[in-house]
Amino acid sequence: MDYTSGEESSGFSYTPESDMSEFRPSEIEPKWQQYWEENKTFKTGDGEGKETFYVLDMFPYPSGAGLHVGHVEGYTATDIIARFKKARGFEVLHPMGWDAFGLPAEQYALKTGTHPAVTTNKNIETFTSQLKALGFGYDWDREIATTDPEYYKWTQWIFLKLLERDLAYIAEVPVNWCPALGTVLANEEVIEGRSERGGHPVVRKPMRQWMLKITEYADRLLEDLELIDWPEHLKEMQRNWIGRSVGAEVDFAVDPESAGGLDAKIRVFTTRPDTLFGATYMVLAPEHPLVDEVVSDDQRAAVEAYREAAATKSELQRTELQKEKTGVFTGAFAINPVNGERVPIWIADYVLYGYGTGAIMAVPGHDDRDWEFANTFDLPIVEVISGGDITEAAHTGDGTLVNSEILDGLSVAEAKKKIVEWLEERGLGKKTVSYKLRDWLFSRQRYWGEPFPVVHREDGAVVPLPEEQLPLTLPEVERYEPSGTGESPLATITEWVETTCPETGAPARRETNTMPQWAGSCWYYLRFIDPENEDAPVDLEKERRWMPVDLYVGGAEHAVLHLLYARFWHKVLYDAGVVTTKEPFQRVVNQGMILGVTYQYFRTPEGDPVCFRDVGDRQDLSPATVTADQVVWKGEKPYHGEYEFELEEIVEKMSKSRGNVINPDDVIQEYGADSLRLYEMFMGPLEQTKPWDPRGVSGVHRFLSRVWRLVVTDEGVGVTDGEVTDEVNRQLHRTIQKVTDDTEELRFNTAIAAMMEYVNFLYKEDDVPRGAVEPLVLMLAPYAPHTAEELWERLGQSGSVADEPWPTYDEKWLKDETYELAVQVMGKLRGTVVVPEDAAQEQAVQIARANPDVERHLTGKTIRKVIFVPGRILNFVAN
RNA sequence: GCGGAAGUGGCGGAAUUGGUAGACGCGCUGGACUAAGGAUCCAGUGCCCGUAAAAGGGCGUGGGGGUUCGACUCCCCCCUUCCGCACCA
Numbered sequence: 001m002d003y004t005s006g007e008e009s010s011g012f013s014y015t016p017e018s019d020m021s022e023f024r025p026s027e028i029e030p031k032w033q034q035y036w037e038e039n040k041t042f043k044t045g046d047g048e049g050k051e052t053f054y055v056l057d058m059f060p061y062p063s064g065a066g067l068h069v070g071h072v073e074g075y076t077a078t079d080i081i082a083r084f085k086k087a088r089g090f091e092v093l094h095p096m097g098w099d100a101f102g103l104p105a106e107q108y109a110l111k112t113g114t115h116p117a118v119t120t121n122k123n124i125e126t127f128t129s130q131l132k133a134l135g136f137g138y139d140w141d142r143e144i145a146t147t148d149p150e151y152y153k154w155t156q157w158i159f160l161k162l163l164e165r166d167l168a169y170i171a172e173v174p175v176n177w178c179p180a181l182g183t184v185l186a187n188e189e190v191i192e193g194r195s196e197r198g199g200h201p202v203v204r205k206p207m208r209q210w211m212l213k214i215t216e217y218a219d220r221l222l223e224d225l226e227l228i229d230w231p232e233h234l235k236e237m238q239r240n241w242i243g244r245s246v247g248a249e250v251d252f253a254v255d256p257e258s259a260g261g262l263d264a265k266i267r268v269f270t271t272r273p274d275t276l277f278g279a280t281y282m283v284l285a286p287e288h289p290l291v292d293e294v295v296s297d298d299q300r301a302a303v304e305a306y307r308e309a310a311a312t313k314s315e316l317q318r319t320e321l322q323k324e325k326t327g328v329f330t331g332a333f334a335i336n337p338v339n340g341e342r343v344p345i346w347i348a349d350y351v352l353y354g355y356g357t358g359a360i361m362a363v364p365g366h367d368d369r370d371w372e373f374a375n376t377f378d379l380p381i382v383e384v385i386s387g388g389d390i391t392e393a394a395h396t397g398d399g400t401l402v403n404s405e406i407l408d409g410l411s412v413a414e415a416k417k418k419i420v421e422w423l424e425e426r427g428l429g430k431k432t433v434s435y436k437l438r439d440w441l442f443s444r445q446r447y448w449g450e451p452f453p454v455v456h457r458e459d460g461a462v463v464p465l466p467e468e469q470l471p472l473t474l475p476e477v478e479r480y481e482p483s484g485t486g487e488s489p490l491a492t493i494t495e496w497v498e499t500t501c502p503e504t505g506a507p508a509r510r511e512t513n514t515m516p517q518w519a520g521s522c523w524y525y526l527r528f529i530d531p532e533n534e535d536a537p538v539d540l541e542k543e544r545r546w547m548p549v550d551l552y553v554g555g556a557e558h559a560v561l562h563l564l565y566a567r568f569w570h571k572v573l574y575d576a577g578v579v580t581t582k583e584p585f586q587r588v589v590n591q592g593m594i595l596g597v598t599y600q601y602f603r604t605p606e607g608d609p610v611c612f613r614d615v616g617d618r619q620d621l622s623p624a625t626v627t628a629d630q631v632v633w634k635g636e637k638p639y640h641g642e643y644e645f646e647l648e649e650i651v652e653k654m655s656k657s658r659g660n661v662i663n664p665d666d667v668i669q670e671y672g673a674d675s676l677r678l679y680e681m682f683m684g685p686l687e688q689t690k691p692w693d694p695r696g697v698s699g700v701h702r703f704l705s706r707v708w709r710l711v712v713t714d715e716g717v718g719v720t721d722g723e724v725t726d727e728v729n730r731q732l733h734r735t736i737q738k739v740t741d742d743t744e745e746l747r748f749n750t751a752i753a754a755m756m757e758y759v760n761f762l763y764k765e766d767d768v769p770r771g772a773v774e775p776l777v778l779m780l781a782p783y784a785p786h787t788a789e790e791l792w793e794r795l796g797q798s799g800s801v802a803d804e805p806w807p808t809y810d811e812k813w814l815k816d817e818t819y820e821l822a823v824q825v826m827g828k829l830r831g832t833v834v835v836p837e838d839a840a841q842e843q844a845v846q847i848a849r850a851n852p853d854v855e856r857h858l859t860g861k862t863i864r865k866v867i868f869v870p871g872r873i874l875n876f877v878a879n
Numbered sequence: 880g881c882g883g884a885a886g887u888g889g890c891g892g893a894a895u896u897g898g899u900a901g902a903c904g905c906g907c908u909g910g911a912c913u914a915a916g917g918a919u920c921c922a923g924u925g926c927c928c929g930u931a932a933a934a935g936g937g938c939g940u941g942g943g944g945g946u947u948c949g950a951c952u953c954c955c956c957c958c959u960u961c962c963g964c965a966c967c968a
Contacts, residue, residue: 359968
């Protein structure tokens with residue numbers, strides 16, 4: 001790491017002759033990083049016979065942009081916990097690795113011809129040195145990369161398990177085809193009809209794809225959320241994603257007379273079987289296979305046109321047109337099974353083929369969407385639940401059933417139960433559960449991913465490779481372009497693709513799709529436990545010892561997909577006997593986003609600057625910004641250096657285009673890694689979104705300097721060997737308690753505040769004994785490890801502070817002989833008095849009334865009641 | 880629209896079971912040291928009234944009600960912001 005001298009930095013001044021007494025992070029940080037590396041300070045044992053703690057970061061994709069401050073936030077949090085737990089006697093597993101397959105390296109290869117592996121390795125190197133410069137205590141001997149054949153061998157092995165358990169299959173499915181990227185994308189990678197990465201248009205196109213039956217695990221993924229300690233919003237997002245809803249499937253017979261004698265049934269899914277008597281028409285999704293069969297000759301042309309239009313509509317267009325309901329009558333009718341009514345069959349794209357049965361019964365009186373549709377096309381609306389005005393809007397709430405023969409008079413809940421029984425008795429329908437969750441589209445038409453360990457025989461059979469043939473490695477290719485037909489670049493490597501069946505020896509072709517990036521991250525937490533194992537993804541005994549992950553910290557962007565996919569794989573591995581735990585991540589915490597700050601003014605079309613305060617109603621101005629380093633502060637207000645007017649502070653997501661990105665390397669260079677770590681933890685609660693205050697780092701840097709000078713003076717070590725006074729002990733032990741509890745609960749900001757208070761207190765003391773400072777250094781060690789190590793050494797201690805036990809507090813110092821009691825009159829604070837620790841009400845009242853401020857408010861009043869909460873409050877109720 | 884989280888000084892935030900609102904830090908003001916201070920140390924800093932200065936007093940945790948001796952905290956209604964989902968039958 002390249003540190004500059006302090007010449008033009010404000011953090012610390014540099015004198016050419018090394019002055020041993022100055023706090024100089026640029027010198028001590030590399031020193032201790034080297035020490036930890038050489039001494040393998042953070043090497044993790046196998047955990048046998050010790051209480052284990054597994055703390056995990058969401059491993060990064062090693063992008064070319066390097067580490068950003070968001071990474072630093074989460075990684076610092078886990079590093080503090082790892083060091084803290086180690087000091088508390090746990091065997092701690094705190095590993096790091098690389099989610100290294102992925103599109104950017106492949107895109108770069110397309111442009112430059114550089115092999116993705118080369119780019120990836122280069123980026124990994126950069127990330128590694130950045131992480132080391134931050135002083136994170138990882139066990140680097142366990143480093144893994146998903147792109148390493150020794151790693152993806154086991155990713156492929158797990159895929160074979162999925163195949164074996166009939167959880168992987170090939171289907172011809174309409175996929176999100178992105179012409180610009182030359183690949184299909186998962187639903188989750190498509191945002192409003194455009195690719196998540198790059199924002200390219202996406203169209204629907206049927207292709208042969210690998211799918212994983214995650215839907216088979218839907219109920220368990222839902223239920224087992226109860227077993228884990230995750231933030232509620234995260235669980236809720238997973239629940240919504242799974243989208244379980246209970247309802248009924250009901251068969252409507254097609255009226256043969258209306259459909260050329262066709263004898264068919266249309267099965268619908270509904271969560272409101274109670275409204276069956278109010279079903280006045282049906283709707284099929286445009287893609288529904290029965291459409292072709294039921295459509296009447298005179299409607300055929302219109303239906304075909306509508307289907308065509310729906311098929312070529314991108315998702316974006318479909319959502320854009322949401323407001324207006326569209327559809328076409330098929331010419332056919334169906335029979336409502338409960339009352340024999342003939343109802344028209346329509347097609348409309350507001351019914352999704354992929355959800356439920358792809359067909360609905362429409363109850364316009366009691367469903368908003370059906371109501372809108374019925375109004376647009378003048379279809380009848382019947383009230384079957386009283387309590388609303390169906391001429392105005394659909395009544396979707398509770399009420400009493402009407403116009404429903406056998407259900408009349410019942411409540412919604414009662415009617416649901418009764419009608420389902422009625423349908424089941426007659427074989428017309430049954431209770432059903434439906435999910436929003438779909439099977440997981442698991443193949444990508446890319447080069448830089450795990451190859452599927454299967455071959456396709458000419459007779460159509462899909463044959464898995466035997467375990468001994470793993471890993472199936474990626475071949476070298478000349479070009480990284482997709483083949484154009486939607487196949488991956490692998491399809492062009494004939495000598496790789498053409499192979500033989502491992503079972504019969506017959507000619508066969510390899511699968512040319514590769515796995516999505518999610519695959520490698522679905523199980524990496526297991527490999528960290530046993531990274532060298534050649535016989536299994538993880539040793540069962542070791543897995544039992546370490547799993548589940550005790551604390552998993554990462555960004556909220558993985559709230560659904562990564563965490564859901566990993567949970568799914570883990571459950572499959574559990575069923576296969578590969579792991580002993582039902583859930584992989586006992587506790588998950590999302591670190592909040594760190595926002596950037598810019599300062600805004602405006603410009604006229606001619607380019608003249610305008611202060612934000614003078615904008616008024618003007619519409620012709622365009623915003624312009626400057627970054628923090630160009631701002632001149634006049635008191636509390638930011639001013640433009642050149643134009644000399646006030647600027648408006650804008651807080652938003654960091655992005656290159658806004659120029660508000662804070663680069664961790666720059667902060668390290670100016671203040672050191674410890675200050676960066678400490679600042680990010682001090683900004684606010686870990687999970688909260690918070691803005692980066694460019695001036696904030698100096699505050700924590702000042703604090704570290706103050707700690708430094710407590711120990712290091714021009715004359716050498718500044719601490720005395722004297723006795724620790726009672727008062728200092730009380731402050732010290734209170735601080736230990738606070739820092740211990742807060743660190744345990746991830747309340748790093750208040751833990752740091754407590755240490756600051758303690759340091760402020762010590763500064764007021766005439767001399768500072770060693771016994772008052774050494775525990776402070778130990779508490780500081782997880783937060784600012786380099787500074788702590790150096791101070792520990794200068795205090796004359798040997799070895800690493802990381803190997804020292806955490807300080808403990810003694811209850812006896814937490815209590816004083818007296819305390820300050822707040823005294824209220826009628827609930828208003830009128831003064832505080834000092835009372836003995838064990839003062840009873842009588843004594844407290846006596847002392848309080850001796851206080852003139854209190855007594856003044858009591859004169860002329862009768863005390864009606866006295867409320868005394870020892871240690872807390874004394875309140876006189878008087879009038 | 881549905882779901883989740885959150886609204887506290889000039890700013891980031893603290894107050895863990897209802898008990899002294901504003902810890903700690905930034906910023907700001909004043910002082911000390913100094914050749915100098917953008918270093919360091921010390922003190923002050925919610926708002927309003929009041930005073931020469933004090934002493935005092937009032938108001939105050941998005942808004943409005945309520946429960947309580949006492950509410951940032953609990954209950955009801957409303958407003959705002961952020962995040963996620965979004966024709967899921």
